[in-house]
Amino acid sequence: MIAESTERTLRGLRDFFLACDADAMRRAYCVVAESDEQAPVVEDWADVEYAFNRIFVGPCVVSAPPFASVYLDAQPSLMGPTSLEMRHLYEAVGLVSPWTGSVPDDHLGLELDAYLQLRVALTCVDSTALEPALQHLTAHMRAWLPRFGLCVRSDFGAPAAVLYMVDRLEEVILAGDTERTR
Amino acid sequence: MTMGEQTDFFEQMLAKGVSRRGFLRGLAAAGALAALPGGVLQAAQAAALEPFGPTVFLGKDAYQTFRSACPRNCYDTCGIVSYVKEGVLHYVEGAPESSFTQGGLCVKGYSYPRTVYSPDRIKYPMRQVERGSGKWQRISWDEALDTISRKFLEIGDTDGNMLGLGLTKYSGNFGITHYGVEGMLASLGYTTRFVGTPCWPAGIDAQSYDMGDMWCNDPEDMASSRYIIIWGANPAYCSVHSMKYVYEAQRRGAKVVVIDPVFTQTAAKADEFWEVKPGADGALALGMARHLIDRGLVDTDWIRQNSIGYGDFEAYLKREVALEWAAEQAGLPVEAVQRVAEEFATAKPATIWIGYGMQRHVNGGQNVRAVDALVALTGNVGKEGGGARYGHLYTWGFNYHAFSQSPPEGSVGFVGETGPKGEFDPNAGSEAQTYTDRTFNINRIAQEILDASDPPVRALWIANKNVVSQDFDRTKILEALAKVDLIVTVDLFFNQTVEQSDIVLPTVTPFEDWTVNVSYWHYWLHLNEQAITPMFEAKSDIEIAAMLSSRMNALVPGSCTFPTEVDPKEWMVKEFNDGIHSLFEIDSWEDLRQGSRKAKLASPAAWADLGFKTPSGKYEFVSQMAAENEHPALPTHLPGREPYAPMRLLTPHHKYGLHSQFQNLDWMHDYNPEPFVYVNPVTAKAKGIADGDWVRVFNKVGEEKVRARITNNVPADTLLMYEAWFGAKNAYNVNRLVDDESSDMGRYKTGAPGVAIHDQFADIEKATA
Numbered sequence: 001m002i003a004e005s006t007e008r009t010l011r012g013l014r015d016f017f018l019a020c021d022a023d024a025m026r027r028a029y030c031v032v033a034e035s036d037e038q039a040p041v042v043e044d045w046a047d048v049e050y051a052f053n054r055i056f057v058g059p060c061v062v063s064a065p066p067f068a069s070v071y072l073d074a075q076p077s078l079m080g081p082t083s084l085e086m087r088h089l090y091e092a093v094g095l096v097s098p099w100t101g102s103v104p105d106d107h108l109g110l111e112l113d114a115y116l117q118l119r120v121a122l123t124c125v126d127s128t129a130l131e132p133a134l135q136h137l138t139a140h141m142r143a144w145l146p147r148f149g150l151c152v153r154s155d156f157g158a159p160a161a162v163l164y165m166v167d168r169l170e171e172v173i174l175a176g177d178t179e180r181t182r
Numbered sequence: 183m184t185m186g187e188q189t190d191f192f193e194q195m196l197a198k199g200v201s202r203r204g205f206l207r208g209l210a211a212a213g214a215l216a217a218l219p220g221g222v223l224q225a226a227q228a229a230a231l232e233p234f235g236p237t238v239f240l241g242k243d244a245y246q247t248f249r250s251a252c253p254r255n256c257y258d259t260c261g262i263v264s265y266v267k268e269g270v271l272h273y274v275e276g277a278p279e280s281s282f283t284q285g286g287l288c289v290k291g292y293s294y295p296r297t298v299y300s301p302d303r304i305k306y307p308m309r310q311v312e313r314g315s316g317k318w319q320r321i322s323w324d325e326a327l328d329t330i331s332r333k334f335l336e337i338g339d340t341d342g343n344m345l346g347l348g349l350t351k352y353s354g355n356f357g358i359t360h361y362g363v364e365g366m367l368a369s370l371g372y373t374t375r376f377v378g379t380p381c382w383p384a385g386i387d388a389q390s391y392d393m394g395d396m397w398c399n400d401p402e403d404m405a406s407s408r409y410i411i412i413w414g415a416n417p418a419y420c421s422v423h424s425m426k427y428v429y430e431a432q433r434r435g436a437k438v439v440v441i442d443p444v445f446t447q448t449a450a451k452a453d454e455f456w457e458v459k460p461g462a463d464g465a466l467a468l469g470m471a472r473h474l475i476d477r478g479l480v481d482t483d484w485i486r487q488n489s490i491g492y493g494d495f496e497a498y499l500k501r502e503v504a505l506e507w508a509a510e511q512a513g514l515p516v517e518a519v520q521r522v523a524e525e526f527a528t529a530k531p532a533t534i535w536i537g538y539g540m541q542r543h544v545n546g547g548q549n550v551r552a553v554d555a556l557v558a559l560t561g562n563v564g565k566e567g568g569g570a571r572y573g574h575l576y577t578w579g580f581n582y583h584a585f586s587q588s589p590p591e592g593s594v595g596f597v598g599e600t601g602p603k604g605e606f607d608p609n610a611g612s613e614a615q616t617y618t619d620r621t622f623n624i625n626r627i628a629q630e631i632l633d634a635s636d637p638p639v640r641a642l643w644i645a646n647k648n649v650v651s652q653d654f655d656r657t658k659i660l661e662a663l664a665k666v667d668l669i670v671t672v673d674l675f676f677n678q679t680v681e682q683s684d685i686v687l688p689t690v691t692p693f694e695d696w697t698v699n700v701s702y703w704h705y706w707l708h709l710n711e712q713a714i715t716p717m718f719e720a721k722s723d724i725e726i727a728a729m730l731s732s733r734m735n736a737l738v739p740g741s742c743t744f745p746t747e748v749d750p751k752e753w754m755v756k757e758f759n760d761g762i763h764s765l766f767e768i769d770s771w772e773d774l775r776q777g778s779r780k781a782k783l784a785s786p787a788a789w790a791d792l793g794f795k796t797p798s799g800k801y802e803f804v805s806q807m808a809a810e811n812e813h814p815a816l817p818t819h820l821p822g823r824e825p826y827a828p829m830r831l832l833t834p835h836h837k838y839g840l841h842s843q844f845q846n847l848d849w850m851h852d853y854n855p856e857p858f859v860y861v862n863p864v865t866a867k868a869k870g871i872a873d874g875d876w877v878r879v880f881n882k883v884g885e886e887k888v889r890a891r892i893t894n895n896v897p898a899d900t901l902l903m904y905e906a907w908f909g910a911k912n913a914y915n916v917n918r919l920v921d922d923e924s925s926d927m928g929r930y931k932t933g934a935p936g937v938a939i940h941d942q943f944a945d946i947e948k949a950t951a
Contacts, residue, residue: 014222018222020306020320021319021320022319046311046317049319050311050316050317050318050319053308053318053319053320054316054318057305057306057308057318057320058302058303058304058305058306058308058318058676059304059305059308059318059676059680059686059688060316060318060676060681060910061302061676061909061910062301062302065301067301070301075296075848076301076848077295077296077299077300077301078299078300078301078303078717079270079271079298079299079717080299083270084268084270087268090223094225095221095223095224095225096223096224096225097222097223097224098222098223098224100269100715101269101714101715102715102716102717102718102719103717103718109222110222110223113221113222113223114221114223116221117221117223
């Protein structure tokens with residue numbers, strides 16, 4: 001099972017970490033924070049955008065690169081074994097990144113998309129076929145997201161909105177199995 | 183397909199008892215997974231669900247190989263074989279067929295995969311909301327080029343010409359197609375060009391006065407030298423592949439002498455090391471020459487047959503130069519100078535490797551002319567294993583198609599005297615035109631921008647160059663850049679120039695691009711094939727030029743002549759011509775896919791036929807051309823710069839970086855984790871400085887705070903700081919301490935004098951972190 005709220009949260013998180021500008025960040029944030037009265041109120045999305053780029057995109061040395069290989073591979077590099085592992089996982093379930101070869105396949109946004117698609121697919125069909133892929137992807141994300149979260153939280157200038165999204169990211173990935181077995 | 187239809191589809195698939203793999207393929211065929219939640223990932227043919235695990239090395243045969251070349255500003259310019267699997271560059275190695283590269287790379291070359299796949303790479307076009315603020319927004323290529331185009335058009339509208347647009351570009355990528363940056367500027371009109379070179383211009387002029395051109399022996403022939411003086415160069419750091427020829431010469435019995443102000447890694451390999459006083463190289467060479475004359479050890483036959491002006495030179499030496507004086511100037515024992523001079527003169531073939539360091543002085547050109555003269559009067563010019571080795575451009579005869587673009591019809595430009603636009607300018611010496619670009623000294627970029635008027639520099643395009651880190655007098659540079667309305671930087675990493683830019687555009691690594699490379703030292707030609715898809719949104723220089731042209735012409739048709747579409751591979755092919763084919767004995771560029779090729783040389787020796795390119799056709803101890811350019815006609819002693827602080831400050835190259843490239847990589851930081859100032863123990867004791875202490879190095883230009891390393895490798899009156907280092911903190915900059923004082927030569931062949939990088943002075947004191 002995947003609750004509608006979880007699906008919505010996953011979609012919002014995916015779009016947030018793939019966002020190119022303040023407006024896309026705001027829209028994605030609103031999807032995740034909808035009906036959450038505790039969610040931080042953002043005064044200026046431009047400030048979030050500057051911080052988001054400083055932490056995740058660049059052009060400076062980023063605090064928390066949103067790529068699994070940086071945290072899981074022996075060398076903190078892009079397009080490492082972990083990136084290819086994710087590419088193979090997507091291929092195994094019939095998916096391909098629109099940015100193959102240019103954006104590493106283990107970008108957080110892509111992994112969230114794969115996770116979301118697999119979760120939804122498994123609500124449509126009682127199949128064990130997709131289970132290994134989802135289990136592997138879940139274990140994989142659980143391995144690197146805590147380290148990623150630590151890097152984000154170590155950035156003392158990280159805005160509350162970004163921290164909120166990282167909190168929700170960890171919640172939804174960690175809670176995934178619990179929800180599915182309900 | 184609706185959600186209900188999808189469910190039916192899955193059930194039908196399962197009812198048919200399809201295999202797991204078939205089921206997955208079925209999902210893919212229907213686009214089901216991608217369709218369900220509105221995904222980013224798209225439907226594709228499903229692959230077998232292989233066990234997930236780490237990637238393992240599968241042997242070389244499992245990889246696609248590509249030919250690559252290191253295009254950085256380096257003697258060695260290595261041919262590279264790149265190993266690619268699944269579109270990912272896994273590792274690199276030196277081209278095995280090149281007798282120079284011999285299958286090996288330097289530490290920087292081996293780190294290339296880290297450059298390509300660094301999480302710190304600049305990934306997208308970005309705009310800084312307020313320069314230096316760190317407030318960056320990601321923008322599309324279209325938006326970036328629209329902003330830039332509108333500013334360029336505004337410049338044309340405001341000034342009636344494009345001289346308000348400046349270009350500063352140098353050696354970050356010497357791939358031949360990267361001269362398309364100059365081509366892009368030319369296609370916009372007559373613009374302002376920062377010309378010359380911070381690297382080697384005084385020496386180029388010096389050798390041109392002496393021999394008519396800069397031309398060096400094949401470095402591989404050093405193995406046959408009987409005596410090698412490496413003077414002001416540190417190949418153990420900066421040309422590691424050359425060292426094997428030095429070692430081979432030693433193995434065969436040659437003596438190797440290193441002359442340098444610093445006890446370098448090269449010096450550690452030498453048979454004899456002389457710690458010369460900086461800038462006294464010319465005096466020392468003249469003193470050695472005087473001694474050889476006194477001992478009758480000059481090669482009179484060679485001199486008589488192949489030179490002019492020797493009599494004047496000899497008379498000058500006998501009149502003005504004493505051995506004792508020269509030794510004192512150089513800070514060396516007279517006996518040692520006598521002995522080495524005699525050994526050098528009697529050990530034919532003998533050679534001197536003239537490093538670029540010795541010409542980075544106010545008397546740098548004269549230093550090189552004096553050393554050239556020492557090699558010439560011993561009859562070692564034109565000899566295999568001999569020669570006054572400095573550099574060459576012998577193999578650079580490409581078409582420069584990317585470079586050669588025309589301004590839009592009706593363009594108005596600068597009217598007045600102009601010269602070559604750098605040492606690689608293929609149009610140098612061509613006929614004067616009605617209008618030209620406005621040329622400013624690349625080594626005085628700050629002052630030139632500050633002084634520019636009618637029009638001022640309103641926009642600056644920076645490519646293949648880290649101006650704020652590498653150019654001189656950083657404080658003044660920041661002041662100058664503040665005058666410029668728009669600064670666009672094309673780069674790989676967030677360096678100090680990007681930090682001061684309004685727009686940054688991501689560029690490609692060599693592995694994501696097509697080009698062709700040659701060296702200014704060895705004689706090999708390397709193909710650089712595109713091996714992988716460019717990461718993120720990186721573009722090559724010529725792709726950027728084409729996109730800019732497209733936008734410019736969309737806004738104002740005819741405003742830019744650069745083609746609006748380019749194929750980097752086709753443009754690489756356009757650089758080849760019959761001369762290159764013949765020189766390298768190839769039928770087409772495609773032959774280079776089998777490996778790098780070496781130029782067909784009549785002799786490994788430069789000037790082997792002793793037909794010099796001087797006006798007289800001889801080696802010119804007396805150069806009328808030098809006199810016409812307001813230099814002494816003879817290689818004479820020219821005093822060094824008067825010190826303006828207690829200690830000499832030297833800022834040479836580091837092993838783990840090439841100018842400001844490479845040393846930001848994590849692998850480099852493992853070995854070179856922070857910048858230091860290197861201080862002699864005597865000085866350290868006098869100043870109360872212990873190893874690892876934070877110190878302040880300061881002079882009239884500015885100050886830099888770093889930690890100290892105490893070492894006997896530097897003299898007591900000298901401070902050494904390597905030229906660049908950067909990482910996340912991105913703060914170190916030796917050019918807070920280096921001013922833009924010119925060297926004596928450089929204007930003749932490169933359009934602007936060099937810069938006296940090593941004629942700098944500073945003081946030091948203990949500081950707090």
